[in-house]
Amino acid sequence: MAKQHDDRPDFTPYTGPSGGWGSMRSLADIVPREKNPVETSAELLRQNKHDGFMCVSCAWSKPYPPNPAEFCENGAKATAWEITSQRVTPEFFRANTLTALREWSDYRLEEAGRLTHPMKYDAASDKYIVVPWEMAFKEIGAKLKSLAPKSVVFYASGRASLETSYMYQLLARMYGNQNLPDSSNMCHESTSVGLKAAIGVPVGTTRLEDFDTTDCILHFGQNVATNSPRMLHQLRSARKRGVPIIVFNPLRERGLERFTDPQNPIEMATGGETRIATQYHQVRAGGDLAAMMGMAKWLIEHDRIDHDFIAEHTHDFDTFAAKARATGWDEIERESGLTRDALSMAAEVYGRANATIAIYGMGLTQHVKGVDNVRMLVNLLLMRGNIGKPGAGPTPVRGHSNVQGQRTVGITEKPELAPLDKFKQMYGFEPPREKGLDTVEACRGVIDGSVRGFVSLGGNFVRATPETRLMEEGWRQLDLSVQIATKLNRSHLIPAQGDTWLLPCLGRIERDLQETGPQNVTMEDSTSVIHPSFGKVDPASPHLLSEPAIVAGIAKETLAPNPNVPWDKWVGDYALVRDQIAEAFPNFFERFNERLKEPGGFWKGNKATGREWDTPSKKAEFIVPDVLNATGFTDTDGRYRMLTVRSNDQFNTTIYGYSDRFRGINGTRQVVMMSPADIAERGLTEGQKVTLVGDAEDNVSRRVEGLMVVARDVPKGCIATYYPECNPLIALEHHAEESHVPAAKSVPVRIEVEAVVD
Structure with a gap:
């Protein structure tokens, strides 16, 4: 069984291959732990199939015809995680304050189960309390109308469908901004x-x-x-x-x-x-x-x-x-x-x-x-x-x-990447034309107070971004925080000074029954192929709404009525949303609904594959780099290049367990992996606890304490730590120069030896 965080850490190197019986044993651990083994086993046979559902974790392409078992170890974990029988009910929140829950680990928070009811934070009791959906939409809409549109961010994680994403970006633009950062801003x-x-x-x-x-x-x-x-x-x-x-x-x-x-x-x-x-x-x-x-x-x-x-x-x-x-x-x-x-x-x-x-x-x-x-x-x-x-x-x-697909249908802060004139023609409003906030700029706004409202379509924004301490401090000063989610995470536990809402939605694997019958959604994989996805599992709670229904509910209470935007009809029939996508993006989605019937999905096309170069010179461009060091800083005595990594018991900020099997690290994630040469040079020993200190030259204190030294095959002068545990060491301004992606793969840090306490 995989070790959990309260077990004695074990750093025995793993000698086996990837895949194989190690993967099978890992699945044998998580499936019964989620207490829904029969349904999980049945759903795994539908995973990544044309008439099944698209995996809720990674975006790797799906072959056609598929393998009989077209899922991997982490994809199976994600499925078990989503259709778990465990629930976070109103009784859970009556028993736990947010102050107490902030002491829980990331693993324990999500392991508690699926959210079941819409909630609003009550500052007097420091707890979430149940509210009706109608009240939630009405109060969120009223708050949004009271805020300056440019001060509100509409963030999207990478899991929402093409249909939801299209509706969400339209909500933001009709509201009056293009503050549409997404998880692509953090990675690709x-x-x-x-x-x-x-x-x-x-x-x-x-x-x-x-x-x-x-x-x-x-x-x-x-x-x-x-x-x-x-x-x-x-x-x-x-x-x-x-x-x-x-x-x-x-x-x-x-x-x-x-x-x-x-x-x-x-x-x-x-x-x-x-x-x-x-x-x-x-x-x-x-x-x-x-x-x-x-x-x-x-x-x-x-x-x-x-x-x-x-x-x-x-x-x-x-x-x-x-x-x-x-x-x-x-x-x-x-x-x-x-x-x-x-x-x-x-x-x-x-x-x-x-x-x-x-x-x-x-x-x-x-x-x-x-x-x-x-x-x-x-x-x-x-x-x-x-x-x-x-x-x-x-x-x-x-x-x-679906992070790539979200950008395809308009989740972007860059006006040149969205068909704004087409939106104006289709919906009869004047879209904003100025650039919106990306992830780094949104974080700046949270920290300096210029961002007053934050709507999050999935994700764990506060935990996923750099500058954790300052982000949490800034988040508490927001006037509005709206979190659309399936499970509890760290971002939900940092309340705004104004209104904080926790809105639970259907998962992709669950049956989505609307006015015209069961609905399917769509997403785009890493190779630009569009796939349908059909959920069939009973919803975790009768009180859940679909993501499109939640977006529409907020939109109807926030925006003036528009006869060109029939939110309710779109929620009742997602095929109507796909017709809108096809009209707005005809080069990619012509005959969208019809092409979804193609076995294995349909490819949206790519000019460069035909050697058609849409660049100013109409040719492919060589770059001449000005430096050969991509870190953005120089090496000095005692400074290390820290890279953050994920374990095989993890997907982004979701922690499935505490067994990084391939690296032989079990029972803890509080480690710093170093080369034996660096360990010896610093006079350290394996298992010794150290503190990492951020070494950005901006006079901001950044520290992560209690990390255990583990000897691994790492280049000298480099160390590896886990994401998101070591995000507090990353300065917000330490990012890619042109794209603003946080530079989490080369962070300047120093090591402090912790005093031994008898």
Whole structure:
């Protein structure tokens, strides 16, 4: 059984592969713990199927035809977590004040179960009390009407459907702002900015079938076994065909080393496994720019570039090539932490390949130079013509299951990314034209008091963002906090000085019965394929409303009536919302309802796959980076580069348990992973408790105490800690320069040794 937080910590290294019996034992633990094993088992057979439901965790693509069991360990945990039989009822809140609940762990809060009733915070008792839905909508609408529209934020996590997201962004714009940050701002906005500037589209260009024809895979800064385990099937199949997989990642992650397929009876019976990485390069945190520059330098020096493609399809290669030639190997080795021989070996394999996929995650995007990281990766692909042909292209791995789709249908703070003129024509109102607040700007507003109201469509915003202490202090000064959620989390326990509302919604796996019958919703995966999703499980409570119904309820009490916006009809029939999406975004969603019948979903299209470059030059653009250190700070004596990571018992801020099996860390998340060399150099011992101190040069105190030292294979000068426990160490202004993504993969910190108490 997985260890929980009150068990004695165990740091025994894990020697097994990813997948295999370890995954099966993990599922055998969580399914009965959620006390709904029969229904969970039945629903897992519908997971990621065309007539079933789309996984509520990651956004990795769904094959067609699907495997009989088209779910992974973490996806199964997410399903069990959502359809748990445990409930957070009014009796729960009568027994617990928010002050008391703030002492609970993240795990314990969500493990308490599904929320059952709409609630309002009562300051006198420090408790949530039950209120009727009608009262909630009326009072929220009245409060919103009393606030200046520009002072209110409409945040969206990545799980809401396309239908809900479209209605939500329309509510915000009709209310009078484009303050529409979402979880993309926290992770892959560097992708949206970088790819758009380089190749004219803000998303990856590959599809699942490209894995069948690729002959090389580059893999940067993405822990597949934790964040997108189903991708291991594509990686395994590629390796079986002899495709080299070259990995660049600071930590040695088991899913990138070895994998046993739980759906392969022979491997399960014999203990067979597939080696994933053919080369594994432990780049320093923030050193990917230098590593990629080294590969580019080798390709140029050895003339392994596609001259015809570069001449026809790209702009400014000569400037980039001159920079690569002039960059010395000493600088490349120092900044990357890798040797010239290692980078040459990687470049030589890449230089022989005809079609290469480049997979990456937040290990590239969450740096001060995160956009440069993305564009440098595009440089590598362009050098060999690896965009716009089968088996090749950039493959950013998104997190939340519909975070990419939300941006597609208008959840964006950037006016140029929304069809504002079309909205004006369709709905007869004047949309705001100025840029809205992104996540970092919204946090600034919470801290400085300029943000007065915050509506959150899912998520755990206060816990997920940097600058935890100042964010919690600012949150308490809000005039309005509205939290739409399925389970209790830390953000719900920080009440505003004004009104605080907790509005429980249906989960995606639950039956959504509206006026015209059962409804299905839709979402977009990481490869731009749109899928339907059908919930069939009985709702956790008869008092729950669907997300579209909650958005509509707030909108009707906040906005003036508009005959062009029939909120009630949309709630009664989500197909009508899809018709609106098709009208507003015809290039992506023409014949939306009809195309949903296509087995395996439908691809929304991508100009760059046809080598049509929507850039100012009408060609793909090379970037010339000005530095090779993506961290945004310099190394000094005693300063470490901290990267935050997730365990395999976690999805974003949701903690399923305290067993990080692959890293051999069980029973606690309060750890700091260090190299044995750094431990010895500092005179520390494994298991010793230390304090991490933020080392941003802004005179703000940031500390996380009580972290246990664990020796792991980490590059010297780098340390790894868990997200979100170490978010308090991240300065709000430590973010990607162009995209404002918090730079959580390279944070300057120092270590203080804690006094031993007898």
